[in-house]
Amino acid sequence: MTPAEEVSVGCRVLAAHGNADLIWGHLSRRDPDGKGTWLKSAGHGMEEITSDRVVRIDRNGTLLQGDGRVHLEYPIHTEIMAARPDVGAVVHSHAESAVAFAATGLPLHPVGHEGTLFWPPDIARFTRTGDLIRDRALGGEVAEALGDRNALLLHRHGLVTVGPDVPTAVMTAIFLEKACRMQLQVAAVGTAYDRSDEAEALAKRARCYAPAQLEAAWAYLVRGLPPTTAR
Template identity: 75%
Template sequence: MTPAEEVALGCRVLAAHGNADLVWGHLSRRDPGGTDLWLKAAGYGMEEITADRVVRIDPDGRPTGGGGRVHLEHPIHTAVMDARPDVGAVVHSHGEAAVAFAATGLPLRPVGHEGTLFWPPDIARFTETGDLVDTPERGAAVAAALGDRNALLLHRHGLVTVGPDVPTAVLTAIFLEKACRMQLTVASAAHPDGPAHPDGAGHHDDPVEALIKRDRCYGPRQLADAWAYLVRSLDARA
C-alpha cells in the first residue's frame, strides 16, 4: 500500500468512528523516503478521501506531490514530526466528545479500558489558544505540549494523536474520543449518594490497575486485530 493509500484508508476509518467534522480534520503519514509527509487534502470530508486526494508536502508545508490543497493547520503535522523522529503518523480531529471534554479542563480518567492509554499521568494539553494552529510557532508549541506522549487535547478545539504508523495513530484517536465521551457520560449521571462526580472521581481505575490494563488491552497483537476489524467493517459498509 502506498503512503497516500494508507492516509486515505485511515481517514475513512476515522470518519466511520466519531472523528468526522465536515471537511475539517486531517491525518498525515511520514514519507518513507525523506523529510516530506503525506497529508489529507483540504476541502474534502474524511470519508471522501482516496489516494488522489492526499498531498505530499515538505517541512514548510509546500506541496511536492500528490493531489489537492494543503490544510491551513499543516504545522501540527510538520512540527510534531520534526520534534518526534519516532512518530510516523499524526491525527488531528474535532471529535465532538474530545472538543467538549477539552473545554472542561478536567483530568481525563480511565473510566473504561480506553482511558488507560492516556492516564496516568493526565493527558497532555495545549491551552495557549483555541484558534487554528496555522503557524510554525503554534505548531512548535503544540509539539512541545505533546512532548513524548501519544495524545494531546487542544483546548476548545479537538485532539492530536500520534503513532509509529497510521493504524496506531488512528486507533489512538478513536480510543481518545471514546474515553472523553465515556467520562462525560459518567460526569452527567446522578448518583444515589449525591451529585454527579464531574471528573469521574471514584469511578475509574487506580494507577496500578490502569497501567496493567494498558499493557493487557492494547499490546501490538490487540491493536493489529482491532485495526484489521475496522478495515473489514469499512469494507462491509461500502
C-alpha cells in the first residue's frame, strides 16, 4: 500500500467508528523517505477519502504533491512528527464523546478494556485554547502537551492520537472515543463506579493490546469497511 492509500483507508475506518465530523478531522502519515507528511486533504468527509484526496506537505504546510487543499490544522501533524521521531501517524478528530468527556474535567478511568491504554497516569490534555491549531507555535505547544504519550484531549475541541503506524494511531482514536463514551455513561448514573486499579490496568494494557491482537483487530476493521462514498 502507498502512504496515500494507507491514509485513505485509515480515514474511512475512523469515519465508520465514531470519529467523523462532516468534513473536519484528519489523519496523517510520515513519508517513509523523509520527504514530508501525507495528510488527508480538506473539503471532504473522512468516509469520502480516496488516495487521490491525500496530499504531501512540508513542515510549513506547503503542498509538495497532490492537488487538494491543506487543512488549516496541519501543524498538529507536522509539529508532533517533528518532536516525536517515533511517531509515524497522527489522528486529529472532533469525536463527540471525547469533547464531552474533556469538558467534565474528570480523570479518564478504565471502566472497560479501552481505558487501560490511557490510564495510568491520567491522559494528556491541552487546555490553553479550544480554538483551531492553526500555526507552528500552537502545534508545538500541542506536541509539548502530548509529551511521550499516545493520546491527548484537546479541551473544547477534540482528540489527538499517535502511533508508529496508521493502524495504531487510528485504533487508538477509536479506543479513546469508546473509553470516553463509556465513562460518560457511568458518570451519568451518578453513583460510585468500579474500575481497574493501576496493576490491573497495566496488565490489561499489555495483554489486550499486544501487537498480534491489534493486527487482527485492524484486519477486521478493514474487512468491514463499507464501500467508499467518494464521488
